[in-house]
Amino acid sequence: DAGITQSPRHKVTETGTPVTLRCHQTENHRYMYWYRQDPGHGLRLIHYSYGVKDTDKGEVSDGYSVSRSKTEDFLLTLESATSSQTSVYFCAISEPPGRLSYEQYFGPGTRLTVT
Amino acid sequence: QQQVKQSPQSLIVQKGGISIINCAYENTAFDYFPWYQQFPGKGPALLIAIRPDVSEKKEGRFTISFNKSAKQFSLHIMDSQPGDSATYFCAASTRGATNKLIFGTGTLLAVQP
Numbered sequence: 001d002a003g004i005t006q007s008p009r010h011k012v013t014e015t016g017t018p019v020t021l022r023c024h025q026t027e028n029h030r031y032m033y034w035y036r037q038d039p040g041h042g043l044r045l046i047h048y049s050y051g052v053k054d055t056d057k058g059e060v061s062d063g064y065s066v067s068r069s070k071t072e073d074f075l076l077t078l079e080s081a082t083s084s085q086t087s088v089y090f091c092a093i094s095e096p097p098g099r100l101s102y103e104q105y106f107g108p109g110t111r112l113t114v115t
Numbered sequence: 116q117q118q119v120k121q122s123p124q125s126l127i128v129q130k131g132g133i134s135i136i137n138c139a140y141e142n143t144a145f146d147y148f149p150w151y152q153q154f155p156g157k158g159p160a161l162l163i164a165i166r167p168d169v170s171e172k173k174e175g176r177f178t179i180s181f182n183k184s185a186k187q188f189s190l191h192i193m194d195s196q197p198g199d200s201a202t203y204f205c206a207a208s209t210r211g212a213t214n215k216l217i218f219g220t221g222t223l224l225a226v227q228p
Binding site for chain 2: 004031033040041042043044045048050056058090092094096103104105106107108109
Protein backbone atom coordinates (compact mmCIF):
# COMPACT_ATOMS: atom_id res chain seq x y z
CA ASP A 1 0.00 0.00 0.00
CA ALA A 2 2.77 2.40 -0.99
CA GLY A 3 3.83 3.31 2.56
CA ILE A 4 0.41 4.47 3.66
CA THR A 5 -1.21 3.43 6.91
CA GLN A 6 -4.64 4.30 8.20
CA SER A 7 -5.85 4.10 11.77
CA PRO A 8 -8.03 2.79 13.11
CA ARG A 9 -8.84 0.11 10.54
CA HIS A 10 -12.28 -0.50 12.01
CA LYS A 11 -14.40 1.67 14.27
CA VAL A 12 -17.93 1.56 15.58
CA THR A 13 -19.23 4.75 17.13
CA GLU A 14 -22.52 6.27 18.19
CA THR A 15 -24.42 9.04 16.50
CA GLY A 16 -23.35 12.45 17.72
CA THR A 17 -19.85 11.49 18.84
CA PRO A 18 -16.71 13.01 17.33
CA VAL A 19 -14.44 10.71 15.33
CA THR A 20 -10.94 11.27 13.97
CA LEU A 21 -9.34 9.07 11.33
CA ARG A 22 -5.62 9.22 10.71
CA CYS A 23 -3.63 8.76 7.53
CA HIS A 24 0.14 8.42 7.80
CA GLN A 25 2.55 8.22 4.85
CA THR A 26 6.24 7.49 4.62
CA GLU A 27 6.61 8.51 0.95
CA ASN A 28 7.01 12.26 1.53
CA HIS A 29 4.33 12.94 -1.11
CA ARG A 30 3.02 16.46 -1.09
CA TYR A 31 -0.63 15.76 -1.94
CA MET A 32 -2.99 13.79 0.29
CA TYR A 33 -6.68 12.98 -0.16
CA TRP A 34 -9.58 11.56 1.78
CA TYR A 35 -12.28 9.58 -0.06
CA ARG A 36 -15.32 7.69 1.06
CA GLN A 37 -16.51 4.54 -0.70
CA ASP A 38 -20.17 3.56 -0.74
CA PRO A 39 -22.01 0.96 -2.83
CA GLY A 40 -23.35 2.49 -6.01
CA HIS A 41 -21.24 5.63 -5.64
CA GLY A 42 -17.69 4.51 -6.21
CA LEU A 43 -15.18 6.70 -4.41
CA ARG A 44 -15.97 10.31 -3.70
CA LEU A 45 -13.50 12.96 -2.63
CA ILE A 46 -14.12 14.50 0.79
CA HIS A 47 -11.13 16.81 1.28
CA TYR A 48 -7.62 17.05 0.00
CA SER A 49 -4.36 18.71 0.95
CA TYR A 50 -1.73 20.16 -1.37
CA GLY A 51 0.76 20.92 1.36
CA VAL A 52 1.19 21.35 5.09
CA LYS A 53 -1.70 23.49 6.37
CA ASP A 54 -3.08 23.77 2.80
CA THR A 55 -6.41 22.00 2.40
CA ASP A 56 -9.52 22.30 0.29
CA LYS A 57 -12.97 20.77 -0.03
CA GLY A 58 -13.97 17.91 -2.29
CA GLU A 59 -17.43 17.00 -3.58
CA VAL A 60 -18.82 15.56 -0.30
CA SER A 61 -17.20 17.71 2.40
CA ASP A 62 -20.27 18.57 4.51
CA GLY A 63 -19.89 17.22 8.06
CA TYR A 64 -16.14 16.65 7.70
CA SER A 65 -13.05 18.67 8.54
CA VAL A 66 -9.37 17.96 7.98
CA SER A 67 -6.03 19.04 9.29
CA ARG A 68 -2.46 18.62 8.15
CA SER A 69 0.26 19.87 10.46
CA LYS A 70 3.00 17.60 9.10
CA THR A 71 3.78 16.29 5.63
CA GLU A 72 3.24 12.70 6.72
CA ASP A 73 -0.09 13.02 8.55
CA PHE A 74 -3.56 13.93 7.30
CA LEU A 75 -6.44 13.78 9.76
CA LEU A 76 -10.12 13.50 8.92
CA THR A 77 -12.59 14.54 11.64
CA LEU A 78 -16.30 13.92 11.85
CA GLU A 79 -17.36 16.54 14.38
CA SER A 80 -20.67 14.83 15.16
CA ALA A 81 -21.01 11.49 13.45
CA THR A 82 -24.27 10.60 11.70
CA SER A 83 -25.49 7.28 10.32
CA SER A 84 -25.07 8.63 6.78
CA GLN A 85 -21.34 8.76 7.43
CA THR A 86 -21.16 4.99 7.81
CA SER A 87 -18.73 4.13 5.05
CA VAL A 88 -15.27 2.92 4.15
CA TYR A 89 -12.76 5.76 4.17
CA PHE A 90 -9.65 5.73 2.05
CA CYS A 91 -6.64 7.98 2.18
CA ALA A 92 -4.56 8.53 -0.95
CA ILE A 93 -1.29 10.28 -1.73
CA SER A 94 0.31 11.64 -4.87
CA GLU A 95 3.02 13.88 -6.14
CA PRO A 96 1.89 17.19 -7.63
CA PRO A 97 0.76 17.26 -11.28
CA GLY A 98 3.65 18.03 -13.56
CA ARG A 99 5.88 15.46 -11.95
CA LEU A 100 6.70 12.42 -14.04
CA SER A 101 4.64 10.22 -11.75
CA TYR A 102 1.57 11.74 -10.15
CA GLU A 103 -0.59 8.68 -9.75
CA GLN A 104 -2.66 8.42 -6.60
CA TYR A 105 -1.78 5.58 -4.25
CA PHE A 106 -4.38 4.40 -1.78
CA GLY A 107 -4.16 3.20 1.79
CA PRO A 108 -5.89 0.08 3.16
CA GLY A 109 -9.03 1.90 4.32
CA THR A 110 -10.96 2.45 7.55
CA ARG A 111 -14.37 0.89 7.96
CA LEU A 112 -16.52 3.22 10.06
CA THR A 113 -19.93 2.27 11.39
CA VAL A 114 -22.11 4.89 13.05
CA THR A 115 -24.95 3.37 15.10
CA GLN B 116 -24.06 14.92 -10.73
CA GLN B 117 -22.06 12.00 -11.98
CA GLN B 118 -19.36 13.06 -14.37
CA VAL B 119 -18.04 9.56 -15.11
CA LYS B 120 -20.55 6.84 -15.93
CA GLN B 121 -19.39 3.22 -15.74
CA SER B 122 -21.02 0.05 -17.02
CA PRO B 123 -21.83 -2.71 -16.41
CA GLN B 124 -22.29 -2.85 -12.65
CA SER B 125 -21.31 -6.50 -12.63
CA LEU B 126 -19.81 -8.88 -15.12
CA ILE B 127 -19.34 -12.65 -15.24
CA VAL B 128 -16.76 -14.02 -17.65
CA GLN B 129 -15.43 -17.50 -18.25
CA LYS B 130 -11.74 -18.18 -17.75
CA GLY B 131 -9.87 -17.30 -20.92
CA GLY B 132 -12.54 -14.91 -22.13
CA ILE B 133 -12.39 -11.15 -22.68
CA SER B 134 -13.74 -8.79 -20.03
CA ILE B 135 -14.85 -5.37 -21.24
CA ILE B 136 -15.79 -2.47 -18.97
CA ASN B 137 -16.93 0.85 -20.37
CA CYS B 138 -16.84 4.42 -19.09
CA ALA B 139 -18.17 7.68 -20.46
CA TYR B 140 -17.34 11.16 -19.30
CA GLU B 141 -18.84 14.60 -19.72
CA ASN B 142 -16.12 17.08 -18.87
CA THR B 143 -13.95 17.72 -21.94
CA ALA B 144 -11.28 19.22 -19.67
CA PHE B 145 -10.41 15.76 -18.30
CA ASP B 146 -6.92 14.82 -19.44
CA TYR B 147 -5.99 11.76 -17.40
CA PHE B 148 -7.94 8.49 -17.30
CA PRO B 149 -6.76 5.77 -14.88
CA TRP B 150 -8.27 2.40 -14.08
CA TYR B 151 -8.07 1.02 -10.56
CA GLN B 152 -8.43 -2.58 -9.37
CA GLN B 153 -9.72 -3.34 -5.89
CA PHE B 154 -9.78 -6.65 -4.06
CA PRO B 155 -12.08 -7.17 -1.06
CA GLY B 156 -10.75 -5.52 2.07
CA LYS B 157 -8.02 -3.66 0.19
CA GLY B 158 -7.55 -0.18 -1.16
CA PRO B 159 -7.79 0.51 -4.89
CA ALA B 160 -4.56 -0.04 -6.81
CA LEU B 161 -3.66 1.67 -10.08
CA LEU B 162 -3.88 -0.81 -12.94
CA ILE B 163 -3.30 1.23 -16.09
CA ALA B 164 -3.82 4.82 -17.21
CA ILE B 165 -4.08 6.77 -20.45
CA ARG B 166 -3.89 10.35 -21.63
CA PRO B 167 -6.15 11.64 -24.42
CA ASP B 168 -3.34 12.06 -26.95
CA VAL B 169 -3.32 8.29 -27.63
CA SER B 170 -6.19 5.98 -28.61
CA GLU B 171 -4.93 2.81 -27.01
CA LYS B 172 -2.54 1.66 -24.31
CA LYS B 173 -1.64 -1.93 -23.58
CA GLU B 174 0.08 -3.43 -20.55
CA GLY B 175 0.20 -7.19 -20.58
CA ARG B 176 -3.35 -8.54 -20.72
CA PHE B 177 -4.87 -5.12 -19.94
CA THR B 178 -5.73 -2.59 -22.64
CA ILE B 179 -7.36 0.82 -22.47
CA SER B 180 -9.17 1.99 -25.60
CA PHE B 181 -9.90 5.71 -25.74
CA ASN B 182 -12.35 7.53 -28.02
CA LYS B 183 -11.97 11.27 -27.51
CA SER B 184 -14.75 12.31 -29.90
CA ALA B 185 -17.26 10.02 -28.20
CA LYS B 186 -15.91 10.86 -24.73
CA GLN B 187 -15.64 7.18 -23.91
CA PHE B 188 -12.93 4.84 -22.73
CA SER B 189 -12.90 1.17 -21.94
CA LEU B 190 -10.83 -1.50 -20.22
CA HIS B 191 -10.28 -4.82 -21.95
CA ILE B 192 -8.90 -7.77 -20.02
CA MET B 193 -7.71 -10.46 -22.38
CA ASP B 194 -7.48 -14.12 -21.34
CA SER B 195 -9.33 -13.34 -18.12
CA GLN B 196 -8.23 -15.37 -15.09
CA PRO B 197 -9.94 -16.16 -11.77
CA GLY B 198 -7.29 -13.98 -10.10
CA ASP B 199 -8.68 -11.01 -12.04
CA SER B 200 -11.91 -11.26 -10.06
CA ALA B 201 -12.16 -7.87 -8.36
CA THR B 202 -13.93 -4.54 -8.55
CA TYR B 203 -12.69 -2.19 -11.26
CA PHE B 204 -13.08 1.57 -11.19
CA CYS B 205 -12.50 4.00 -14.00
CA ALA B 206 -11.63 7.57 -13.12
CA ALA B 207 -10.83 10.89 -14.73
CA SER B 208 -9.12 14.07 -13.71
CA THR B 209 -7.87 17.39 -14.92
CA ARG B 210 -4.29 17.23 -13.77
CA GLY B 211 -4.22 20.99 -13.29
CA ALA B 212 -3.15 22.02 -9.84
CA THR B 213 -4.94 19.48 -7.70
CA ASN B 214 -5.10 16.15 -9.57
CA LYS B 215 -8.57 15.44 -8.17
CA LEU B 216 -9.99 12.15 -9.42
CA ILE B 217 -13.65 11.62 -10.33
CA PHE B 218 -14.50 7.93 -10.10
CA GLY B 219 -17.05 5.77 -11.84
CA THR B 220 -19.33 3.63 -9.70
CA GLY B 221 -17.35 0.42 -10.19
CA THR B 222 -17.76 -2.95 -11.92
CA LEU B 223 -17.64 -6.20 -9.99
CA LEU B 224 -15.92 -8.77 -12.20
CA ALA B 225 -16.18 -12.47 -11.53
CA VAL B 226 -14.09 -14.82 -13.68
CA GLN B 227 -15.39 -18.36 -13.48
CA PRO B 228 -12.90 -21.25 -13.74
